[in-house]
Amino acid sequence: MPAISLTKVQERAPALVSLYKTAGASLERHGLEGLRAAVYLVVDYSGSMRSYYRNGTVQALADRVLGLSAHLDDDGTVPVVFFSTDIDAVDDIDLAGHEGRIERIVAGLGPMGATNYHVAMDAVLDHYLDSGTREPALVVFQTDGAPSSRRAAEQYVCRAAGLPLFWQFVGFGKARSPHFEFLRKLDELAVPQRRVIDNAGFFPAGANPRRMSDAELYDRLLGEFPRWLTAARERGIVRPH
DSSP, rough: OOOSSSHHHHHHHHHHHHHHHHHHHHHHHHHTTOOOOEEEEEEEBBGGGGGHTTTTHHHHHHHHHHHHHHOOOOOOOOEEESSSSEEEEEEESSSOOOHHHHHHTTTTOOOOOOOHHHHHHHHHHHHHHHHHHOOOOOEEEEEESOOHHHHHHHHHHGGGGGGGGEEEEEEEEEOGGGGGHHHHHHHHTTTTTSSSSOOEEEEESSSGGGGGGGGHHHHHHSSSSSHHHHHHTTSSSSSOO
């Protein structure tokens, strides 16, 4: 059973019904139906992201993540971390008020900055640990380029490998962009030399991420998550079913 029923989604967020159904089908394909997990969204607020905010691409990603989260977490809310040089905001999106939510949050933010993954990762870790949940977490981490501090980002991924969080990096931009070479490196950090298990994945969503179908996006978001869950349970990082 999903965490939030179709009926409740129809009542609270009718515009998300199609996304909710597509996300459910993807969860079933990956053997994850009935799973309970926290879902986070991290979004890049660096200067190069300006057009993605203006044309609604970031809002579209937020809606898609919310549609997925409704199956996994019964609070109907996704914490969202906006980052650039530092943390720009930690806020949330929810079923009842999702439409235009990203635009409303961004309207209150300051100038766009550089790109530091580790500050966002630290904010997610703090939120997760403070929440007191015992469920695993899927962190959808969107960016359009490599971080200013690559060493810090690597260290955070490795240190977090012992915690029940999976980092799914999503690249906005051309698939073959050199900006994504570092993200591919993060995805392939050695196990067990650098980290106890593989706790990160990456895929490029293209220069126009909204063209990626909902079904493909969900399949990519969930592609490596089941393998991580299995390994994390075997290691005792995630509690058994």
